[in-house]
Every structure is written in C-alpha cells, then in structure tokens.
Amino acid sequence: MKIKVINPNTTASMTAMIAASARASVAPGTHVDAVNPTSGPESIESHYDEALAAIGVLREIEAGEVEGYDGYVIACFGDPGLLAAREVARGPVVGIAEASMRTAGYLGRKFTVVTTLARTVGRTWDIAVQYGVAEACSGIRACEIPVVELERDPTAYASIRDVAQTALVSDGADVIVLGCAGMSDLCTRLQTELQVPVIDGVAAATTQVEALVRMGLRTATRGEFAAPPAKLRS
Amino acid sequence: MKIKVINPNTTASMTAMIAASARASVAPGTHVDAVNPTSGPESIESHYDEALAAIGVLREIEAGEVEGYDGYVIACFGDPGLLAAREVARGPVVGIAEASMRTAGYLGRKFTVVTTLARTVGRTWDIAVQYGVAEACSGIRACEIPVVELERDPTAYASIRDVAQTALVSDGADVIVLGCAGMSDLCTRLQTELQVPVIDGVAAATTQVEALVRMGLRTATRGEFAAPPAKLRS
Amino acid sequence: MKIKVINPNTTASMTAMIAASARASVAPGTHVDAVNPTSGPESIESHYDEALAAIGVLREIEAGEVEGYDGYVIACFGDPGLLAAREVARGPVVGIAEASMRTAGYLGRKFTVVTTLARTVGRTWDIAVQYGVAEACSGIRACEIPVVELERDPTAYASIRDVAQTALVSDGADVIVLGCAGMSDLCTRLQTELQVPVIDGVAAATTQVEALVRMGLRTATRGEFAAPPAKLRS
Amino acid sequence: MKIKVINPNTTASMTAMIAASARASVAPGTHVDAVNPTSGPESIESHYDEALAAIGVLREIEAGEVEGYDGYVIACFGDPGLLAAREVARGPVVGIAEASMRTAGYLGRKFTVVTTLARTVGRTWDIAVQYGVAEACSGIRACEIPVVELERDPTAYASIRDVAQTALVSDGADVIVLGCAGMSDLCTRLQTELQVPVIDGVAAATTQVEALVRMGLRTATRGEFAAPPAKLRS
Amino acid sequence: MKIKVINPNTTASMTAMIAASARASVAPGTHVDAVNPTSGPESIESHYDEALAAIGVLREIEAGEVEGYDGYVIACFGDPGLLAAREVARGPVVGIAEASMRTAGYLGRKFTVVTTLARTVGRTWDIAVQYGVAEACSGIRACEIPVVELERDPTAYASIRDVAQTALVSDGADVIVLGCAGMSDLCTRLQTELQVPVIDGVAAATTQVEALVRMGLRTATRGEFAAPPAKLRS
C-alpha cells in the first residue's frame, strides 16, 4: 500500500518531520511518501493562507493519481482542500484535523485542541462542527507560537505543555489533540509527561487511510464527491 | 459609495447580468462595478471549482483595495473565499449565500434554496449551518441545470419555478432563495408568479454592503480577521 | 420611501434619540418617522413589560397601515410583538435585536450583547436561538443600568464601555451589539474607543427595512404570517 | 390546594370543558377553578391573537394572587403570557403545551402534535425548541379545524383521529399530543381507538401544578422571574 | 394506587430514606413501597456500577409486574435500566434524573445539578442531552463525597450547599437539582437556606408517576417499548 502524505505548506523541514510521524505508526508493508507543494505559503495561519495552500494540495493529489497512490493524507490542521481532494482522488483522502478529532472520541469524554495562533481558533471550531465533534471539544487553545517557530523556538515544548495542562484543569479535558502537524514530534513526550492521551493528527490520519484502504473503502462517487464536471478553466 | 461585485467565475455574460441585478436595488449615489477574474473556472459546481475560484476572488479583492472600493460582494452562492477576503479588505465583504439566507429570516418562517446541480447541496447545507440558518432552511433543491445553461436553456425558468412550487408545497417553505447568481434575472418574474418572497442574493448582498458602509461598519480586525501574517509565499 | 420606527415604550425622549439614530444611516430620499405608544410601560425590563408593550406596538402598526408606511422597525431589543406585527403589516417589519445580531454575522466571528439588566439575559438567549445566532453569540452581559437611567446616569457610557471591554477579553468577542435602543447614541463613541465594530440595532434595522423595500420584498403571506383570522374580539 | 386554570380565550363553553378535564385527573382535596378573561379574542389562532390574549391571562393571574390560589394553568397550547405570569405569581404557573410535550418524554420515543390550523405550526416549533422537546417531536400536524369549530363540527373527532393515525404511520410517532385545549374532551376516546398514549395538556398541566405545590416548589425569584420592576405604566 | 420505588443500589439505609422522600409528596391514597435489589453494587458511581445495577432494577420491575404495581420509580440519578424497564412494565416508569431535570423547566431559566463524584459528570450530560434539557442545564458540579458517605459525613450538607451556592453565582443557575437520591433528605433545608427552588428527584419522579397513572397514561407499546422479543437467554 502506498500513501501520499501532503504537507500543504512549502517548508521542507516540516515535511520531513511529518514523514517521520506518519511512518512511525503504519503497519509493515505500508509505504509512505511525504511531499509539499513547490509554491504557496511557508505556513498556514489565516484563511488567506489556506485558500492559497488548497491549490497546492490539489496539484499534489492530481499528480498522485498519476503516480498511483492508494490514499492521501492532508497534513495541516485546517484540512485545506479536503473536500475538493475527495472529488479528484480515487482512493480515500483524510485530513489530520478530522482524523485526530474523531480519534479522540474513542479515548475519552472531552478533548481540547492546542493550536498555534489564536486567530485560527474560529476556523477550527467551524470544522469541529462540520465533523460532528463540537460537543466533545472542550476547548481550542493557542500557544501563540507561529508555525515556523515551532521547530526553532526552544521554549515551544514547554509552552504547549503548559497550555495542555491548563486545558486539563480548566476545560475538563481528558484528551489532548495537537492542532498543528508541526507539533507531531512532541506527541510522545507530551503524553508521557501529561499522562493523558495526546493525539498527533499525522499518525491518526495515516493509520486511518491505511484502515480504509485495507477495508476496500473509497470516497463515495454518487453525488457530491463525483469527479468535478469537466469545463473550461481559463 | 463604490461597491465592487465580484463574479467568481470567468463567464462575462453572467457578470453583466449580475451587474444589472446589483444596480437595480441600490440607493441613489451608490456606484456598483461588477467584474470577474480572467482566469479560473467558467462556472462553479464542485468543491474543486470553488477552490480554484477563491484565488480569483482574492486577486480581485487585492486589486479593489488599490482601486479604493468601500465594500465588496462575492456573487457565487458558495461564497468562495469569503473569510479570506475579509482578512484582506478594509471595508465589508458580503457573500450572496449568507445575505440571501439571512434576509429570508426577516420575511417568513422557512426558506428553500433552489440551486443548480444536486452535487452542491451538501456544501450549501455546510454554509447554512455556519451562517446559523439551518433551522430556518426547509430544503435545498436542485433543478439540475448547469450554471452556464441557465442563460441558454429556454426551459430554465419553468424548471426553476416548478422546483420552487414543489418546495412551497412539500417543504412548507414560505420564502424561496435563488441558489445561483445566474438566476438573479428571474427573481421578479418568479416572485410575481409564485406570490411568495423570492430572494436574489446579488441584490441582498449589495444592499447589505451599502447598509454596512452607511453605518460605518467594517470587518473586525481584532483576531481572526486581522490582515494575514506576512510571510514567504513562494 | 416612508419607514415608521416604533419605540415600544412610552418615554418620548428615547423616541427622539431613536429617531436621530435611524435617520443618521438611511439613504437620501428615505423618510423616517419615530413614534411611541401613548399607553404602556415607560421602559421594558421584564416579560410582563414586554407583554404590555406588544399591544402598543400592534396599535402603531395598525395605524401605520392606514398612514401608508412602506415598512416598520420595532425599536426595543426584545423585539416585542414582532411576529404579530408581521401578520398585520403589508410591508416588512424588522426588530432591532434580530437586525443587529444578524448584522454581526457579516463583521466578525463572535459578538457579545451588552444589555441593561441581567434579568433580561434569558429572554435575549431565547430570541438569539430563534434567530439562529446563538452559536455566534459569545455572551450577553448586563451593565445593570435601568433603561430610563441610560440617558440620566453620567457613568452610563463608562459602564457600558467597561462591560464591552470585558466581553472582548473574556468572551473572545470581536463585535459588540448594543442590547438596548436607549444606547444607540453611544455607538460611534464606543466603536472609536474600543476599535471593534459596535452595532446599534436601530440603524441596523432601519437600513434593513430600506433594503427590503428597495428589493420589493414583503413578509410572506402564505401560511403563518397571513392576516390574522377575523374573529370576535370582545 | 386551590388551582386556577385560565382559558386565555373568551369562549365560555370551552372554559367549561377545560374545567371538566382539569378536574378529572386531580387528587382528592384539590380544588380547581376554571376562568376566562372577559375581553380578548374568542379563540387564539395567530401571533396577533396570542399577544392580545396574554394581557387577559396576566389580569387573571393578578386577580388570582388576591384570590389566594396556590398555582395556575394556562390552558391554550401557545402558552400565552407564560413567562410574564411567572414573574407575577407567587406559586407555580404551567402551560399546557410545555406540560404535555414534556410529559410525552416519559411515555415514548417520539410524539406528534395534532393542532388546529397550519398557521400555528411555526409558533409551536418555536416553543418546542424553547422547552427542549424539539428532538422528541416527530411532527406538528394540523387538522385545519378552527378552534371554535372543534365543539360544533361533527366531523372533528374523525379528522383529528385521521391526522393522528397519519402521524403514527408517517412520522414514526408513538405518542400523540393534543395541540389545543379544545380537544381535551376527545382524549380518552382517541387513546382507546388509537391504542397509543394520547396526552391532553389540560390534565398534564393541572397534575403538574399539583405535584409542584405538593413538593413546595415555586418559581425561582432569583433573577429573570423576580417580580417585574415597578415603573410608570401609562 | 400502588407505586414501587426502586433504589438500584443495595444500601438499605438509603432505601429507607428514599421511601420517606417519596411518601412525603404523594397524594392521599397513594401507596409507596421502596425496595432495593439483594445483589449488585452498594452504590453507583461508574458506568460499570450502572451496568450491574440495571440488572437488579429489571429484576425488581419483573417482580413488580407480578405484585401488581401501577407504576415505578428508578431512584438513582443515572436512571439505570430505564428504557429496558419501560419494555417490561405495563405501567409508567420514571427515573429521578429525567423527572428532576424536566421539573426544573417549570420553575426557572437554568438549573445546575449538584452530584457526588466528578467522574459521573459525563454520564449526566449524556442523559441531559437525551432528555432535551441540556440547554437549560447551566452546570453539573460535584461535591466529591461518595454516595455512601452522604449519610455518614457530617460535613456533607455544608459541602453540597457550598457547591450549590457556587452554581448560583458562577453558572447563573436559578434552580438546583440534587444529583443523587441519597441527598433527598437535605432538600428542604437547602431550599430554605439558598432561597431558590431545590429539586429532589425522588419526589419529582414519584409525583410524576402518580400524575401519569391518574391520567391513565402508560408507556407506548407501539414500537421501541413493546415487550422484548421472546428468545433464548442462556
């Protein structure tokens, strides 16, 4: 089985880290490639960034169909381009936000998302509603570290841990969801220190794609997710 | 007051019709320009089309900021790029879906949307939920006429009227919302024949922008809709 | 176009202020009259007051139909008598609560209402649910200044501003809605000081009526809002 | 224990029937008086009627406080004036809509309301939402018999039964709620013929008031339902 | 009328207290028996306890059908076995959680539940949603006193009162619901001291069963709550 994990931003170091997280949880025999678009924003922290990034994601899906992948992961917590990608890909496409937030439902009563900038909180609530997990979401809290600083800022781990700790105490959360693919390398350490389940969306989405492929399940092509109507695109 | 109405698709004849609808309802002294992107899909009937069209909308907003508009209308029923546009524009930005569906709330108990293709129904429900109008929405019904056929197909009016009639009888709707900017020239005739309020989103959004500008109201810049963080965009 | 703005309480000084607010935002050529019932409560701060005031509103609507108005505004934040008024009036009727809370949806992610007495908070949530805006409402906060004191109490402005400030910080609101027609003269000053959109329902409702009239839209008469059945009323 | 059952319309024959229904289910020692206002609409079939009727209800509650009642029933399915009445009365006040729809929750999975005119359906959904029973409500169906015709029209029973039968088959309802106090004398016959629980709100509300009084429970006076602020009411 | 009140745990002293609470509010002529299973957990503080206790409740219902009871109360705040009991009993079955939380709706705007251990809060929210009362529920707060300690711990009353006091101030509650049958003997004292309605579910459920029996209402047998299909049960 070949899975293509798409980092929607153009930061190659983040793509490498995402690759590692995805590969760490797959079964023997599952091959994972991680890529990023060559053009687009270096990180995704606004609706504007997300609109630009969606184009890059779709180009990678289109290429992936030629390359012969069985399924795809969109590795940015806003799941940019997800529904459009489902129209284009033959195999399943899973976003890291939907996968991590649905996975939380198997593990506890309430999860809080720890995200980067507060300005993305509204968008995250929107998709939480869309995915049916808003009732289970006890909070979306920002650490106010920009995406590209996550790997550079030596205080990042401590900041994220402190925000998560606050969520456990103040929100009544019993599960933590990491709200950025760039946090996936911190997952194990956080889980060990916090002693609650901490979910990395990259692993959650990649194992979900694996499961869907193994069950022979693909996106419905009856209606909304059929291939987009062919038309003039100038 | 200068308002820029953006048709997100590239079909110029539709842009002309949208211009006429927008101008028909504004107050004396309000100047309306209607434009469309030079590149992108000729019509928007899938998540894929919408992702592509959003880029064109954002380019028009960015140009509009230089051109000095007081506010903007996004004239496609999926409101593509709406939240991103709010980050970019200084003045208010209103989508025709949000404007028409919220306007329905002032006029009756339940509205049904008459849209083009059934494959867009899911997306329309998503934004109805986001805009808080899902409870008031008694149905979203497709006439199965593609967007570009609306102006060519001589049976289009009758098909739309029949779908609306079904909505009044079967859904208990007392208001009809036209689910495509390309239907706006049919609004008056439908309202006269059906004897219920029929809402054209182009008019609803344009008069809404007018009202916001006149009240001195602009998009909040505290948090989510602040200008997007400057960053490398390769 | 002639719009009748009805202050549901009997305090004439408030009616004068409401008239000024309504006139400040309308387009050239729109004529606004502001009135209040001659009998009823001097202010509306309970369900009991609201029940009494609804009668006065309906009497003014009935008179307005003879006087030849094109549309009506109900200028009290509980929107007393709104649905009944729609059965009676030929033209559109808009309440200031529904107009201001729906208008907030065009401007930001979350709004908090700053109201007068805490005892009205429950009623305001009820109508927020009814209007579909409860998800977007981040709070309803009372300044505990009775309606009639708003114009007399020299600390009123500061109290309202402080409550609004708390809403921005604690509720995550990015828009403020003024929860009483008697606050409409404070709107511009608050917006300037708080640097967020502040919505006065009187302006929002009056410009909404203007827009509806200009679009040729009237209340649905198919079903719920048809004229009330004629009957013995002893 | 003395309970005052208020028929909000002015039709004395309906008041007599309501009295009989209320008395049929109370415990030994509970005294029931049924009254109606001397002025107001003869039946309540619109928002307009309801606004007028609320005044009559409040006058009866105010009189009842002098007369020394322990609790009150508002015997019209729109529960007109209910929240205002709670501000005025010392003892509990229960509406027949809230009582019957909450009672249904103890008996089955889904209830359908059989009401008089279709124009009242929207209002009934509004209060179903307010009372928290909308999820359990499988439908609100009209028999299109005006309230005052219920006691005159010899086909009324058969029409109501047929509507209820349709609800059982098409809505999946397993409980029927009678949506008008004027149907309360048909309850037993309907239940026998339909072989499902059929709830008469008059009985449900009266026994609920009994239970509240016996438990020593009164409306909260902390906040919203405290006595209305004293003020000039011209 | 004969009502069987079932304490689902095996603590006889609690059964005696429940009997007293139930008997204190019933009408003359209503006979109440209170029982508990002979096997099962001594208190119910986990999903695990609840699963075990449900079996005991069902055995008592089955016995009650032979003994000839008119209706049943399940006197544990998780309402264990409630829906299964409705399939087995001919007469009505009411749980103390559903009865107390629905009763709150007649008395105020918002209720907070004061429960024993925090670990039961999630389950209580689940049933609040199921009963349609989640919107009216302003909080579920634990006093962290285990069930069996309620009658032994001399500080129990003060702890519960303090939690309730916090609920009134911080949650905006105007009604308190006691979240454990073992608190029913504290109800009157709490209500007197807190000056808000305090609801004991044992009284609320028992008077509700009385009312249902007096109205001739039984659980629907059309569909879900018909007798369980006969089958091999090894």
Add this chain to the structure above:
Amino acid sequence: MKIKVINPNTTASMTAMIAASARASVAPGTHVDAVNPTSGPESIESHYDEALAAIGVLREIEAGEVEGYDGYVIACFGDPGLLAAREVARGPVVGIAEASMRTAGYLGRKFTVVTTLARTVGRTWDIAVQYGVAEACSGIRACEIPVVELERDPTAYASIRDVAQTALVSDGADVIVLGCAGMSDLCTRLQTELQVPVIDGVAAATTQVEALVRMGLRTATRGEFAAPPAKLRS
C-alpha cells in the same frame, strides 16, 4: 498485537462470522480472537437484551485483562457496555456502531444505517447523537429480519440490498452502514452491487483498535474512565 473481539450475544455461529470479518482487514502480525459470553441473550433486539448482554461483555473484558489483550472490539451495533468496558480495560475498546458511523465521515456526505428490527431505531439515534454523527446520518432503516434469521433467511441479502437502495434514493445517502454484526459477511457483495461505500462495523472497529494500539493510545484514565471505585458488590 492481540485483539479480542467480543460478540455480546451467545450465538456461536455469529461469533465465527465476526471473527472472519475482523481478520479479513487487519495488518500482518495482528492476532484476533473472537468470543461470546456463555450466558445472556442469543441476540440483542431490545433495551432489555442490551442490559443483559452488557454484563457478558464486561465479564469478557475482565477475562481479557488477565489474558493480556492489547485492545477490544464490542461487536454488536448498540455498543452494549462500551463506556463501562473502557473503565475496566487498560487498552482501547471500540464499538462497531461508533467505528462504522465515524468511518462514514471519511467517505461521503450522508450515511444511512440498515438495521434489523425497527424497534432498535430509537436506540441507534441516541448513540448517533452521543457519537456526534447525527447530522451526517440520513436515516436508520429496518429490514425487519431478526438477528438470528440473518444467516438462515435466504431472502436476507435481497431485503437488505433493497432497503439500502431505498436509502440511496430517498435519503440522499451516499454511504451505507450495516447496522448489525450479523450482516458483516454481506458487505463486499453489497458494495459491489450498490456501487457506494458499504461499511461493516466489525472491520471498522477492529482496524481502529489496531491503529490506536499502534499509536500507543489508550483510554484516558483521568476522570470518567478511571477504574471503577472498589466497593462492596453483593
């Protein structure tokens, strides 16, 4: 990795079929055992059956903890005993209803559940709400074939297919969820014939447990799902 799949009923032939379905989708190296309790109902078609079956499930979990399993599947569509099982097991526990209904979210817009008897529909809606999937659920339709007849009745496949076909046409579903573990052997054939994704909960839950174990995720033990308090259980 060792997973224990628990069939909550006592029908061994169904357990064998469940084992086959579970094993068909797991990765190399994952060992699956399927068991059923020795006592309890032969099939689960009522709340009563479900209460009895939960005890058997818990006994199997308790045994499994001694036997050393990494995770558990509860293979009955009502997910009996699921929350209690999470308190008892160290590793993850997944029910087939939650897994299949959440999996549907990755594949299409709307799913309909095809279940056995109509009497279970209410319970299925309850858990759909609890799992956050009610908005995505376009229907729950019964084929009216009892569980134990699924393997004996030669018309079972055709009946289920016809119900699914109706769901696609009438509900607008684009995904089908099989509402009984006893249907899992029909999944591939149905998917091939219907040309939409058809989800077997046994496979969905088993691969979900695999994924959770591989990610090192276990049920939260902070709060609700901590081990049940030790206590006297007579």
